[in-house]
Amino acid sequence: MSFSWLMMERVVHLGAGLVVGLWVARHLGPEQQGLLSYVLAYSVLATPLLTLGINAIVAREIVRHPEDEGRILGAAVGLRMVGALLSAVLCWGIALWLNPGNTTLAFYVALVNAAWAIGALRVVQFWFQAHYIPRNMTIAMMVVSLSFAMLRIGLILLNAPLGAFVYAAAGEIAVFGIAGLAAYLHTASAIRWRWHMPTARGLLRNSWMLAVSELPAVVYLKIDILMLAHTRTASEVGHYAAAARLSEAWYVLPIVFASAILPRLISLRDQDHGRYNQRLQEAYDLLACGAMLVAMTTTVLADDIISFLLGPAYAPSALILIIHIWAGVFMSMRALLAQWLIAEDLYVFSIVTQSCGALINIALNLILIPSLGGTGAAMATVVSYAVASFGALFLSRRTRPAGDMMVRALFWPLRIASVLRTLRRSL
Known part of the structure; x- marks a missing residue:
């Protein structure tokens, strides 16, 4: 049953993302789609810093130490929030360095990465996994996916510009985190998280190698977008993306x-x-x-x-x-x-x-x-x-x-x- 719920959420998220994503690409055209792909590529390449490799071990630590789950979740959320803010500053600087004078593009890059500071709340999904009760979390995630798919359709019908879709992407990341927190409160009734430095150090000690190992994988995914953007035209980036x-x-x-x-x-x-x-x-x-x-x-x-x-x-x-x-x-x-x-x-x-x-x-x-x-x-x-x-x-x-x-x-x-x-x- 747990596997079925997780699969359903993945299918809904990927299906809605693909269908509406293609419609957005058709609406924006190759050049604007290329710029949107460029902005979003930064958050993928920053994944090791955004997650710090923590995702893979939170559920395991909760299963092993259920009495410390409040400290584990508090430390995980706190670390990921710090990672998101560092990522926003770093990516903003890189984008501004690679695109001198284009402060709007650099702002868009920073905005999407900063949204993960709120999106960090989504780490509660591993609490649901540890307790084998994914239903409330997956329903919340599916509602968010479908809601933002409808929002993007509305933006297309309103002939919205590129910036609106960047804000939609950042908003979706943040709302995923808020929805995860709401699902957690509905299930657990109260937040008992707290920051605990020894727990945070323990998570980082166990996760840093995983964060490093994520880097080659994300290079596969998006480095080509950045390299295309800085050697060819935005339209070619759009065609490729x-x-x-x-x-x-x-x-x-x-x-x-x-x-x-x-x-x-x-x-x-x-x-x-x-x-x-x-x-x-x-x-x-x-x-x-x-x-x-x-x-x-x-x-x-x-x-x-x-x-x-x-x-x-x-x-x-x-x-x-x-x-x-x-x-x-x-x-x-x-x-x-x-x-x-x-x-x-x-x-x-x-x-x-x-x-x-x-x-x-x-x-x-x-x-x-x-x-x-x-x-x-x-x-x-x-x-x-x-x-x-x-x-x-x-x-x-x-x-x-x-x-x-x-x-x-x-x-x-x-x-x-x-x-x-x-x-x-x-x-």
């Missing part, structure tokens, strides 16, 4: 699939290692098959998809989409690899492989973006995903078995029977 959003829209599916089969895999690993490896191979086959079918379909229909969803102004996005969609083949297998690394207690390799991919991504963007623009950024994304999720696995004997499975998965038509068998078993 729109194509990337469409390309990444289905990424939640392999993540959900991999998370769902993890308990079964761990159980099999302890009972029958041969069957464990067989099930892993079948899962990789299924993920590669699904991703390739999505990529091939999108490659054929890219022009029609862009024209229908975004209009003729985004015609250059079609070629970017055709290239970028193939990153999904490696990303989908990466979703299972992440679970395998956890099961095998090889988490450090996740940081290593992500770092390799991030460095290659930056290097290729520096080479390709000046001459090829968004098309070059898409190429860099595909290659860096392939390196981080596939190629880097062959650098160590301990991760090579996963790399071998991925090689076989890429030739899934030769094992179509196992693909169908896995699909039937997972339904």
Whole structure:
């Protein structure tokens, strides 16, 4: 039941965000959409500072020390508020340095990051997870997602300018935090949080490595937007951002699939290692098959998809989409690899492989973006995903078995029977 509520919230949030986000892109046009994407990219790149890696350990600490949950939540919220304010100042300075004289753009960047000071209240979601009672929290989050989707639709109908959508983005972040607090009060009846310095130090001691490990992942996500913005035009950023959003829209599916089969895999690993490896191979086959079918379909229909969803102004996005969609083949297998690394207690390799991919991504963007623009950024994304999720696995004997499975998965038509068998078993 807990999983169902969490999945429902994710589907509503991502679904509403995708549909309305595409409508917003069509309304703003490539240049203004490029500026909006640029502003929002800063808060993604600042994620390690915004969260301080605390998200991953709050629920665990509450489960281990339920008597201290007031101190844990108080320290977590306080630390994240400080992180948000530091992020706002830092990103404002960077944006002003990179865009001399453009104080409005720097203000927008600072505003979105500062909103996380209130959005930090959303850390209560981990209290709900620790107590296995996500219902009130997920309902609150879904209400906020749908409300701000309606607000954005209203702004489109009113022909609102770029600034209105920046304020909407900042407002949504803040209201998510307020809604989380309201759900907590409805469930827990009273706030018993308090700042406790030793608890805060303990959280940071346990989370700083997680914060560092988040950096390569966020580089993947948004560094291309910033590099495009400072070497090409805002319109090209808009074309690329729109194509990337469409390309990444289905990424939640392999993540959900991999998370769902993890308990079964761990159980099999302890009972029958041969069957464990067989099930892993079948899962990789299924993920590669699904991703390739999505990529091939999108490659054929890219022009029609862009024209229908975004209009003729985004015609250059079609070629970017055709290239970028193939990153999904490696990303989908990466979703299972992440679970395998956890099961095998090889988490450090996740940081290593992500770092390799991030460095290659930056290097290729520096080479390709000046001459090829968004098309070059898409190429860099595909290659860096392939390196981080596939190629880097062959650098160590301990991760090579996963790399071998991925090689076989890429030739899934030769094992179509196992693909169908896995699909039937997972339904």
